[in-house]
Amino acid sequence: MKRTNLLGLDLQGLEAFFVELDEKAFRARQLLQWIHQYRVVDFAEMTNLSKTLRQKLLDTAEVSPPEVQHEYISKDGTRKWIIKLSCGNSIETVFIPEDGRGTLCVSSQVGCALACTFCSTAQQGFNRNLTASEIIGQVWLANEALGKDPKGNRVVTNVVMMGMGEPLANYKNVIAAMKLMRDDLAYGISWRRVTLSTSGMVPMIDKLREDCHVSLAVSLHAANDKLRSEIIPLNDKYPIKELLAACKRYVDGHQRRHITIEYVLLDGINDSAQDAKDLVRILKGLPSKINLIPFNPFPGTDYRCSSRNVIMRFKQQLIDAGLVATIRKTRGDDIVAACGQLAGEVQDKTRRTQRLKQQEEVA
Numbered sequence: 001m002k003r004t005n006l007l008g009l010d011l012q013g014l015e016a017f018f019v020e021l022d023e024k025a026f027r028a029r030q031l032l033q034w035i036h037q038y039r040v041v042d043f044a045e046m047t048n049l050s051k052t053l054r055q056k057l058l059d060t061a062e063v064s065p066p067e068v069q070h071e072y073i074s075k076d077g078t079r080k081w082i083i084k085l086s087c088g089n090s091i092e093t094v095f096i097p098e099d100g101r102g103t104l105c106v107s108s109q110v111g112c113a114l115a116c117t118f119c120s121t122a123q124q125g126f127n128r129n130l131t132a133s134e135i136i137g138q139v140w141l142a143n144e145a146l147g148k149d150p151k152g153n154r155v156v157t158n159v160v161m162m163g164m165g166e167p168l169a170n171y172k173n174v175i176a177a178m179k180l181m182r183d184d185l186a187y188g189i190s191w192r193r194v195t196l197s198t199s200g201m202v203p204m205i206d207k208l209r210e211d212c213h214v215s216l217a218v219s220l221h222a223a224n225d226k227l228r229s230e231i232i233p234l235n236d237k238y239p240i241k242e243l244l245a246a247c248k249r250y251v252d253g254h255q256r257r258h259i260t261i262e263y264v265l266l267d268g269i270n271d272s273a274q275d276a277k278d279l280v281r282i283l284k285g286l287p288s289k290i291n292l293i294p295f296n297p298f299p300g301t302d303y304r305c306s307s308r309n310v311i312m313r314f315k316q317q318l319i320d321a322g323l324v325a326t327i328r329k330t331r332g333d334d335i336v337a338a339c340g341q342l343a344g345e346v347q348d349k350t351r352r353t354q355r356l357k358q359q360e361e362v363a
């Protein structure tokens, strides 16, 4: 019999599990604390459970965190963990320390199916969705490695769903994991401190608003549909107008809420004065902050990062038009941990990479 991995069950899931075992639902709360706060994985050590219950758990369940294959530490303090999955593939998780906070960048899929042309993960193709255990397992691991600061506060204070994969394409498991991030019996990170980044799956943005109103970041990267469809094929399905309307619905009725608009600066592609002007125009009326991301190169890409001058000018143009714009600091590039560089090791089940290679060979 396959044992249930309790690591990925949120409160509701654990309650259902105990009811199934013919046990009281409140046991779920005890288990959450043991697993996520104390990081105890051995049922025998869970001393406030009866002996019979511990035995029942041993027979039916396990707490099985992911396995770290390698840890890299950057000279700027950024850490990257390569996590080996049971299927033989690996994924990556990155911790970024900053003044007064520590942000964990979490992966949601093995590879990615969306094929954005400027992203290294996309070049790997897609294998499968991560389970809820594998997603929250990354938060578990980081807490295990980093623990608390001298004041007794957790070192991981923020989570960004910005690692490998499109989180809204693995909706159910991402939601269960984010509920665990939020739960005070687990990690107690408020919704505002959890940011989900999406390339723009419109129907799922609406669902997210109902289920887990976390901070939302949207990978816009272009201000017109022609260019956006070229670099983000998903734009054909959900064009800019529909995407921005969904963003508006996401923040509507919530004061002080905004959408983070991500915009990767690609030399000669989307970084002209006209692009900045178009961006200002289409963002009118949407409470937003623009995060400009200097392009991070990876092997095999023809894209180049815009020059420092162009980036500064682009930013200033947005600011002069009354928008809030910041430049994302590149962190951990000496350990290949920067945005869009996370690749892990993915066997492409869709064989898209292979097909592309063959096409190239023929051409």
Ligand code: SAH
Pocket (backbone or CB within 6 Å): 118, 119, 120, 161, 162, 163, 165, 166, 167, 197, 198, 199, 217, 218, 219, 262, 264, 293, 294, 295, 296, 297, 298, 339, 340, 341
């Ligand atoms: N699939 C989600 C999550 C990825 S988040 C999404 O598309 O939003 C990572 C962010 O880094 C996204 O905004 C993504 O577009 C951006 N990115 C991807 N490749 C990049 C690269 N090579 N350099 C800089 N940013 C990149």
